Amino acid sequence: MPNRTMCDVLKEMRTCYKTRNFSYLLSLLEEAQTMANRMEAALWDQHELKDLREESKRLKAEVKKLKSAKKELINE
Numbered sequence: 001m002p003n004r005t006m007c008d009v010l011k012e013m014r015t016c017y018k019t020r021n022f023s024y025l026l027s028l029l030e031e032a033q034t035m036a037n038r039m040e041a042a043l044w045d046q047h048e049l050k051d052l053r054e055e056s057k058r059l060k061a062e063v064k065k066l067k068s069a070k071k072e073l074i075n076e
Contacts, residue, residue, distance in 0.1 A: 006035045 009032045016025045 004031075006032060006039075009035065 009028055013025065013028050013032070016022055016028065
């Protein structure tokens, strides 16, 4: 069975309203909230990874610069 998406859950919520059968609406709301929390967490993780990559590039450039400076000092 394919993964369930947020759109599927929202579609079922609309069906609840259309049929006026709200018996399982609370579980659908809980499922939608769980999915939204996971999406939000994934976005935050991606943002942190991007920041870490940029920091890594900056530090590598700094290390390269320091090695070059060390080499110059040794040669003098």
